[in-house]
Amino acid sequence: MRERQYLDKVINNITDLTRALNDSVELIQLGEEENDPILIADAEKTIRTLKNEVENHQTDTLLSGEADANDTYLEVHAGAGGTESQDWASMLLRMYLRWVERHVMQAVVMEIHEGEEAGIKSATILIKGQSAYGLLKTESGVHRLVRISPYDSSSRRHTSFASIWVYPVIDDNIKIDLSDSETRIDTYRASGAGGQHVNTTDSAVRITHIPTGIVVQCQAERSQHKNRAAAWEMLRARLYERELKKREELANITESSKSNIGWGHQIRSYVLHPYQLVKDLRTREENTDPQDVLNGNIDAFIKAALAQRIPGGS
Secondary structure, three states: OHHHHHHHHHHHHHHHHHHHHHHHHHHHHHHHHOOOHHHHHHHHHHHHHHHHHHHHHHHHHOOOOOOOOOOEEEEEEEOOOOHHHHHHHHHHHHHHHHHHHHOOOEEEEEEEEEOOOOOEEEEEEEEEOOOHHHHHHHHOEEEEEEEEOOOOOOOOEEEEEEEEEEEEOOOOOOOOOOOHHHEEEEEEOOOOOOOOOOOOOOOEEEEEEOOOOEEEEEOOOOOHHHHHHHHHHHHHHHHHHHHHHHHHHHHOOOOHHHHHOOOOOEEEEEEOOOOOEEEEOOOOOEEOOHHHHHOOOOHHHHHHHHHHHOOOOO
């Protein structure tokens, strides 16, 4: 039903835009025949409005992947560099949470490991919303920050790295075979900022898939049983995303942009000093207002990256 409602909405949007465009063209023709400049001007104004609406809907046409309509998991991992990178990881997490708010979606924190002094070592959030995976899948990779460090008493410029990993929540009709012999399950006490709400039992769960080395963990619930079930779903999703990426790489083996996806390949730079610029190294998309980007305005980068995946896209 969700898929049908989404497709109905897309088709209705296209139908309405086409009808409005045809009506405006006919009004322009009528205005020229009757020498009515006001009628022509109103019709041209409508067409300019339609152009903006088409651009707003254009991203929908780029979401044709097998799991693009699904909810998604998003992981943030601090790179080497201690407090600097951990603070950068927390800034990225905040950026994506703000993006979720802008798109009226829902975010659930599945697990978060706080840094010793500031920031986070890692975090996993579940993002629920139409096409969440399709919109965010091109965000996977290494993000680089250049700034004057607030943790450096000498006010020197520092470069920090953090990685993002995005993988889809999979539907019940997708079967992923998992054997107990291929996994290792560990339990541990959920971490937190302290106080009465910190768990006093080993309710957090970590599952390691031995053949691939994939590790997932969940501490969202107080119940170990619920965390274990959620971790299994996360592992199935990670394995499914791995298979999707294999298929994509085989189908687009000549597409050079594929080599830029994943840990070890920087995809975007956020420069706060000595100048202000956010630049995507894959698409060359830029924004000279880093604070706006860090407040969740990343749609231009998402759209450019999705368009690049389409043959002939730009």
